[in-house]
Amino acid sequence: MVSISVKHISKSYKSVNALQDISFEVKEGELFGLIGPDGAGKTTLFRILTTLLFADEGTATVAGFDVVADYKSIRNSVGYMPGKFSLYQDLTVEENLDFFATIFGTTIEENYDLIKDIYVQIEPFKNRRAGKLSGGMKQKLALSCALIHKPKVLFLDEPTTGVDPVSRKEFWDMLKRLQQKGITILVSTPYMDEAALCDRIALIQDGKILEIDTPEAIVKYYPKPIYNVRANNMYQLINSLNAYEHNHSVYPFGEFVHYTDNRTDFNPDHLKAYLESRNLSNIHIEKTIATIEDTFMELAK
Amino acid sequence: MNNNKVIQVEGLTKMFGDFTAVNAITFEVDKGEIFGFLGANGAGKTTAMKMLIGISNPTSGNANVAGFDVFTHTENIKKNIGYMSQKFALYDDLTVRENITFFGGIYGLSRKRIKEKSDALIEELGLQNVANKLVGALPLGWKQKLSFSVSLIHDPKIVFLDEPTGGVDPITRRQFWELIYKAANQGTTVFVTTHYMDEAEYCDRVSIMVNGKIEALDTPKKLKEQFKAENMNDVFLKLARG
Incomplete structure (x- = not known):
């Protein structure tokens, strides 16, 4: 079954063509990577798929819902971790998590299984304000908050940018475990070595997809x-x-x-x-x- | 001091309350060397670098940067080094030329010298067509290359680069390193932090910090031998995982 379907999506800002005729599909339970540098259009695509931005042209569905007509259903079915840390800096770790659980009409206890692996690492600091956490801990809290309502699809926009190789490896191990729980994951990264860890990847630059395939197959295009x-x-x-x-x-x-x-x-x-x-x-x-x-x-x- | 050693650090330590962020680090960097300063997030790299560039007072130890003491002559250090980070680079609301003029002015270059430097720099980077455009409108990779060149405008002895290539596309990342090689070849010392382990291989020597201490320091080749690792990524994973 198709979990994310993108058809001929284009988006411009003033003089910049951020996305140009983008089409691809992500299967249910797939770990799909968008690989490209800053300015490639990755964040714009994430914002369209999470219903925060309208495309100029084209259509897209997420978890079976149209990104324009069924936007409310999508917001209940997806988790989104933006590239920029977007939690409440003045709330503690636990308050942030509780806040996101409440908004989605659930509780921390109800879906604790899903976040347990990740949350135990920051639980010793649960009374610390989010703004006072280190980069690695912020990243783990943001992921916990994106998962607390048990989403079908998880959107991660450059979760490992600026993160050291050890923490990056741990983060990818966590993603693999989430994938095994049946969650579809769309993740973007500027690190080419992380591409090999995805099931399939799209190489993206200047708003255009250069190629889509498995990491093993994509290197065969080298002429x-x-x-x-x-x-x-x-x-x-x-x-x-x-x-x-x-x-x-x-x-x-x-x-x-x-x-x-x-x-x-x-x-x-x-x-x-x-x-x-x-x-x-x-x-x-x-x-x-x-x-x-x-x-x-x-x-x- | 030895004129060939542009950075000399001995037992440099920084404490915040009872937390030791940098724990008695000792190393030297030669003139014209490309020195990679690696470590996991939170290992103490940024704190160490802040002491070396004269914006944070060490708790104890000794350090001499570009011929000046980090305890007593921080203003001289600032005049004799360049600094570039991914976070703070150039002013988006000024044009390319205005940015160069501004930083040239900050470092006390004469108008004539600024004009010469601007023309040379714009030509070298191929920015003739965008010289009067706002920096905010340039692609990230161009900004980073410009930012690096601007950090060299006062011909510093050492340039400190804090994750200069984060998020930059792979082609521009390599062009950036060609600029680094060129600067080093002309005698400028390059002190660089990065999370790209292939870039660690481009350095003459690499140090790896773990929990405030320098746990390894050598050429990439010798580090790979020492840790029986295939590449620098493996060296890093073996060390930093502890």
Whole structure:
């Protein structure tokens, strides 16, 4: 069954086309990722699907309800964690949670099972005001509040931005557990490594979807052989590769540079000789596998 | 002091009441080095950085930044360093050129020098067509590149970058690092925090803070060997999880 259906959605602000003809579907119980940088249109899409904003064109349904005609039903069926911390800073942890439970006509006790894993981590601070929590604790409280009415669909707008790798990993472990409880999750992130943790992803930039598929399949769209290149001096290496007339793309990737060539009969030995002529040493060139980030950059070019 | 060491820190400590936010950290950074300053949220990075840039008084220890003492010469430190963070960068309601002029003025550059710097910077970043547009209208990636260049306007010895690439698209993120390499190659020391572990690999040396202490400090290559890890992400997970 389809949990989220988006058909030809467009939205503009003054001179900016925030979303241009966006269409995709998310199945029930799926963990679907919107992967793209700031300004790609992710938040606009979230606001349309959570009935906080009208689209200029197109239609969308969430949990079977139309985002315009049935907006009240949607608000009862979805949980939304905005990118910006939006809880009441002057209420305590427990008061915030109680407030959201009451608004949705439920109690903390009734759905405690769903949030237990997450809430126990912040329960020792339940009398602390939300504004005084650390970033990681705020994030856990916001997620608890978004879940307290047992939503069918959960919208998470950049829940891990600015969060360190350890906390990010813990957060994704929590999402996996929620998914097992049957909740459909639409999550956005600028971190390409998190894309691999989703069932399916849409790569989005400048209001357009570049590609939609599973993380494993999406890297197959990469059109060229890709090489890891390393040398004694990273800065000189990047400059030399950028100056090489046959380059197609040159992107630093950790300890390597990912290099693609625009010739079909590329021979790595020729590149090595060129780099040596530029006074680089310890040159190492080997074929590697494209990552989601490589694919994103190639599609966004 | 050794002229090649632009940051020297020994036993630097900061306490808030009975909570030790930064616990006797010791390290040195060389001229022209790209130094990665990593740690989990709440590990004490921001507190440590605030002491190094002269806006927070240490509780104890010693530190010398750009040749000046962090206890007694904070104003000199501020004049000799650049600073850029994701949160505070440029004024959205000023144009590109006005922002450059404003920060040039703050650092006491002459009108002539500001004009020269502005022209050079705008050309280098390819911003000729938007030089008179409001910064608020620029894409985030452009803003961050401009912000970095502005932080170098007074030719500081060290530039401190606090999560400079958060949320930036992957292509711009790499262009940003090319600017960092270029600055380092010209002798500017770069002190950078990031949550992108691939960026940790771009640093000459990396320190990792856990609960207020520096628990590891070496080149990315040696850290990977030491922790038998495939990449910096694994190193970080092994260390920071404790």
